[in-house]
Structures are given as structure tokens and as C-alpha cells.
Amino acid sequence: MDLFSPLLDALPAVLTFPNLLAMVGGVLVGIVVGSLPGLTATMSIAVLLPLTFTMDPLVALGMMAGIYNGAMYGGAIPAILLRIPGTPAAIVTTFDGYPLAQQGRAGYALQIALLSSAFGGMMSAIAMMVLAPPLSLVTLAFGPPEVFWVGIFGMAAVAVFLGEDLPKGLLSALIGLFIGMIGLDPVMSTDRFTFGQLELESGIDIVVLMVGLYAIPPCLEMAEDTARAVGARIRLDFQPFLKTIREIPRYFRIWSWAYFYGIFVGLLPGASGSFVSFLAYERAKRMSKDPESFGKGNPEGIAASEFGNNADNAAALIPTVTLGIPGSSVAAVIMGGLLVHGLQPGPDLFRNSADIIYGFMIQMFLTSLILIPLGGSFATNLFAQVLRIPRPLLIPLIICLSIVGAYCVQNSLFDVWLMFGFGLLGYVMSKTGLPLAPVALGVILGPLIESNLRLSLLLDVRNEHILFTRPICMVLIALLVLTTVLPPVWKHIRARRARAA
Amino acid sequence: MKRITASLAAIGLLAGTAALADYPEKPITIVVPYGAGGGSDIMVRTVAPYIEKYLGDGASIVVENRTGASGIIGWQAVHDARPDGYTIGVITTPSIVTKPIEGKAEFTWQDFTIIANMVTDPAALNVKKGSQFKDIAGLVDYAKENPKVVTMATGNFGGDDHLAGLQLEKLTGAEFTFVPFPGVAARNATMGGHVAVGSFNLGEAVNYQDSIDILGIMADKRSDLAPEVPTLKEQGFDVVASSQRGFAGPKGMPDEAVEKLSAAIAQAVNDPDFRKDAQNQGVVLDFADSADFTAQLDAFDKAMRKIWAESPWLE
Secondary structure (H helix, E strand, O other), X not given: OOOHHHHHHHHXXXXXXXHHHHHHHHHHHHHXXXXXXXXXXXXXXXXXXXXXXXXXXXXXXXXXXHHHHHHHHHXXXXXXXXXXXXXXXXXXXXXXXXXXXXXXXXXXXXXXXXXXXXXXXXXXHHHHHHHHHHHHHHHHHOOHHHXXXXXXXXXXXXXXXXXXXXXXXXXXXXXXXXXXXXXXXXXXXXXXXXXXXXXXXXXXXXXXXXXXXHHHHXXXXXXXXXXXXXXXXXXXXXXXXXXXXXXXXXXXXXXXXXXXXXXXXHHOOOOOHHHHHHXXXXXXXXXXXXXXXXXXXXXXXXXXXXXXXXXHHHHHHHHXXXXXXXXXXXXXXXXXXXXXOOOOOOHHHHXXXXXXXXXXXXXXXXXXXXXXXXXXXXXXXXXXXXXXXXXXXXXXXXXXXHHHHHHHHHOOHHHHHHHHHHHHHHHHHHHOOOOOHHHHHHHHHHHHHHHHXXXXXHHOOOOOOHHHHOHHHHHHHHXXXXXXXXXXXXXXXXXXXXXXX | OHHHHHHHHXXXXXXXXXXXXXXXXXXXXXXXXXXXXXXXXXXXXXXXXXXXXXXXXXXXXXXXXXXXXXXXXXXXXXXXXXXXXXXXXXXXXXXXXXHHHOOOOOOOHHHEEEEEEEEEEEOEXXXXXXXXXXXXXXXXXXXXXOOOOEEEEEOOOOOHHHHHHHHHHHHHOOOEEEEXXXXXXXXXXXXXXOOOEEEOOHHHHHHHOOOEEEEEEOOOOOOOOOOOOOEOOOOOOOOOOEEEEEEEEEOOOOHHHHHHXXXXXXXXXXXXXXXXXXXXXXXXXXXXXXXXXXXHHHHHHHHHHHHHHHOOOOO
């Protein structure tokens, strides 16, 4: 398939003024929101999404792309300056970022984070441009049995990547699966858990759920520590930007590994940027001649972490736009945005709305590119001051936007109450240490798995066990076994060897 | 006293008539009971400027999406609105007729003022290009010899695609296995070869003929949208099924408003620019005024009640 001509066709629309404005605005909003601890990319896109309902779809997507890429870098600012990760994906950035800041090299650390984020995002967008269109053609070969296994794969990935907090993560996923069951059942249209409420018949809207889960808890938490002192004016000492740019070749090897992990993990439904950062950081440490310096202010640690969490961005959108299975919680919200604009993921998206989807991929690239000037020395200096805004001031703003957002999805006041209900649920969950992402994935993957399982059983008219005998199914099952069964077994064997030795 | 009341009433009457002569004096809200970006929504948003044009006098239309419960939430809102001609809604068959039969709605289609029909999208049976089935007779014969082996992708059970398949079963004695795919997934499943045949409307099939063959449409005559596609009737199977999209308001709407709206919709449907838009979107235009549309709904209602009484399509 010709790769470049649809991209070129989509380019003029991307370069129109409202579009550029939306991208620049999105990146700025993203950096600000990302730099505010507790406010994530998922939250800001979910809250701002309804403002885009009346926009041209491409303009709306440009803004979302900007917020997404901006927030992933913004998270590094407090991570480096205050050792508070602005977004979960920036946790690893604190390891070496904060020590560097303590050595008075905060400016340099931010420059490395910026360049790594920007290149990570651009490379990820290129991967999406290359992989998504051919995959979208292949998806026609994905019938109910294949989609069922992809869904199972996603749920398994949720479990595997939760690591230490397995029971809590599974509990979260179960909450999500339950919420996903509300509404009419996918085959016989029987009411489930609707209590006769017509509003619940079509199920819970993913945007309403995400706004509630991700926007309300941080508000309540910010209200709890209003008394916390506001930081003093922060000074950053930058070295000339060009000098930092000249250092880039030094990071190529680390970036390549981070890229590989980013794309691979991005493609898996359920795993997210924070996980990529960990993988890339561990790899950088093992490759280094001086692993001891990691955690004490080695810029290579920042490069690995920040490149990794941005390399996941566009990659996570690949299964979203081709199969309708979001690769991360941000991707889940963006999928909600696509659906609101009548853009159904799958081959039709590439066939009927080529300008929009190719335009969106260009936007994912461009918003990473404009991170460099926007996030450059001057702006980063400015954003560092954002941390001094008394955070409680944000509470009324976020709550207003959340109410508007939840209402706008279906013009329904019922959804506003539902949103507050999910807000309380999210608050209780974050207080008890239950992760939020598995809920969103449970809500999306649960119904997908159920309906495709039931459709597969209906389709199996000749008793051929199509769930197990179709070739793509067999490949997916093999992958599933490899990723879920092997790691624990391998770990067990290594542990035994270690004991024996 | 009596005289004053009488003259007040007369003034009121005059004012009332005067107001309606100028209809519309304020924006008209059209409630779309489905999500923004869906088929019904796009249809209304495309036709709205043309209806505004033919209503004249700077008339304006606001499209409001009230989604949920397969249309029932939006229709309830129209049902409960003031019948002043300023809130109307899109009604779609079969749901507006079948949901009340299923006992899922508190109203029936007779509780509305029927304004006009705009779209009649015939049901169609479609196969992947290169399928073993070349015509309806071949499909039916195979399904008769191999009961339940032919899989047929439909939309939700109880929707028009499913009802169309059931009618064909009833007529011929063939037995299909219906598989309910949501939304456009039925077409994708057909194109991907995951089902033997897909039951979805002509409008959803017509722009995809590079990957699917349309075996036939369930209409009285061939469609302007795809004149080369034969009807089932021509092939010897007397089955007619379609999905209609029209407009209705709350019961008791003033006649003047209904007439003006109906006339404007009729003119819009004949507008060459709009016809071109419709063709590109796969919208099968078919205007019917209030009386004709009411008669069509009535006939469909009777047929559906008969099927429901004999063998309900939902358990």
C-alpha cells in the first residue's frame, strides 16, 4: 500500500491555522497539566474532550494529540525539580532527575528530558504511520474469535504488568468488568443491572466514567492539603541549548532500546508508559559502563525514561484505531473522542476518513516536534513557575469542566450524577491504593470479550471449535501463553538456581 | 362578563392563528435519538440547512442528540414536549414500532403527530465477493438443505436486519443462524468472510461493492441508488423490509406547522444539491407525507404484531 500519498493528502488540512493553533494550545495545556502533580494526561483529555465536540474532528484530534504529548513531557518537570512525578509515567524520571537538580543541573536535566520526550514522540508517530494502515487492512481477517483472544490478551497484560500489586490490580479490573456489564446484554438485549433506568440501558459511557475516575479524586486530594506551603521561585541554570543538542548521539543506543520497548508495550492493550520507562531504565543501567552512577544523577537515566514514556504514546493508539482496543487509558479516552465524532475504529476509519486519521498521525508527529521550541529553555522556566500556583485554585475549574463534560456526552443530567458517583469510587480507590487504569480497561475489554465469545459460539455452526482452530487464534493463544505463563516459571527457575548456588 | 370572556377568547384565537401563519417564529429543535455522528444524526444535520431554506424567513433548526435505550429516551423527550411545532424528532422504523410491542416503551407511534418520511433504506442480503452464493434462490436452497449452517450477520436482535431475515425464513422455511453484530461490524464481518451472508441495509452496502456483492434488496421496486441490484420479489421471494427515517412531533401539533414542515422536507428532498449529498452518504431518499407515512407505519405495525404474537424475536 502506498504509504506517503495519503499522508501528503492529509497534510494541507493539518497545516491550516485553526489546526496549528489547536496543536500549540494542546501542547501548552498538556505541559501545564502534566507538570501539575496528580493531574494526568488521561484526566486533562477527558475533561477537555467535550469542548471539542463542536469542533472540526481534525482540530479536536490535534488538540488531543498536543495534550497527550505535552503532558508526557510536563510530567518530567516536577519529577526533576521536586521529586514528585507529575504523571505516573514520570516516576522513573525522578531517579536521576532530582539528584541532578540537587547538583544544580536542573536546567540540563530538563533539556535532556525535553529532547528525549520530543524524539520519543516523533519516532512513535512514525511507527504508527508505518504500522497502523497495513494493520487496519489485516483487521478484516479478525473475526469474533480473533478479537476475543486479543481481548483476553489485553486482560492478561493488565494482570502481568501490575507486578507487585497483583491482588489490588485484579480487584480494580473486576470492578471494571462489573461496570462493563451494566446495560443490555450484547446478544439477547436483556437488561443487566439497569434497575429499570432507561439511561443505563446503553451502558456506561466511557467518557463519563473516565472524567469521574480521573478528574474528581485529584480535586478531593488537593482540597485535603490546601495548607501545604507553596514553593519558592525556582531558578534553573541552563547550558546553551545547542550544546545539549550536540550531545544527542551519546543517547542513540539508549533511545533505540526505549523505542523498541515503547512500540512493543504500546501495541499491547493494558500496559502503559510508566512500564516502558521502567524497562528502558533497567536496560540503560545494564548497558552502562558505570551502572553505579544510575540513581545519583546520570542523565542517561532521564533519557531512557522520558524517551520510553513518549515512545509509547502513538504506539498505544495503533490497536485503538485499527481494532478499537485501546492500548492505554489515554488511548481509551481518545477512542471515546473518535466515537463522539462518528469515527468508528477499524478499516472504515482508514477508508472513509483517511484525511482525518492520517492527519491525526501527522499531528502526533508535529506535536512532538513543537515540544522542542515550546518546551525550550524559556518556556520550561515559565512552566516551572506553574508549580507555584496554589493548587486549590484549580479545584473549581476542574469540577466545572467535569460537569460540563459529563453532561455534553449525551445531553443527560443523569450522566453528571453518574460521573460524581465514579468520582467517589475513584477517590476511595486511590485512598486504598487500587490502580485506576485496570478499571477503564475492564469496562472496555469486558463487553468486547463477552460479545465476541458469544458471537464466536454462534458462528461455530459446524462444531469446528473455531475459537481454537483458526490460524490467527492459534498464534494469539501461543503469544498469550508465552507472556503470561513463561515469566513466572522463568522467575521460579532462576530463584531455585540462586538458592542452589 | 360572558361577553368579555367571549371576546378574550376571540382575541386569543386570532392571536393564535396569526402566530401560526408566521410559523416558525423561533428556532425549531429536532431531537435525534441517537449519537452525534451516527447515520440518523448525519442525515438530519445534512438536511437541516435545506429545510431551513425552504421554510424561509430566516427559519433556524437546532439539532439536539438525546441518546440512549435504542432511541426510547429521545422519543420520550419528543413525546413529552409542548406540541407547539418547535420540538420535533426523528423517528426510525422498526424501533418506533417494535420497541412498544416489546413492552420497552411507554408510548406507541400513534402517540405522536406524524409529519413526513424522508428515507426508506431497503433491507439487503449481501455476501463477500467470490462467495458460493450468487443469488437468493441459491442461498435459500442451501439453507434449506443445511438448516442452521448458514450464518447471517445482523444488527441487534429485533432490529430491521434481523426482522428481514426472520421474514425470509418464514416465507421459505429455510433456517439461518443469526449472529447479532453491533453497528457497522455486520458489514466488516461480511467483508472479512466471517459469516456466510450479511443482512444490512442497501445504504450501508452500496458504497462497498468493490468487496461485497448485493444479492438482492427487499423492496417493491429497484432503488435509484443501485439500479443494477435486483429485488427479492423479482427473484421470486415476496419479502419487503426496510428501515425508515422520518419526522414526528408530540401529539396535537397544529396542522399549519405539520403542513409547512412537510412541504419544506418535500422540497429539500427534491433539491439537487441535497440529492447529491445523500447519494454520497448512501442515503435512500423516499418522501412520504403525513397520511402516506401513517398508512405505512400502520401496515408495518400490524405485520409486526402478528409476528410477535406467533414467534417473538426476543426471548
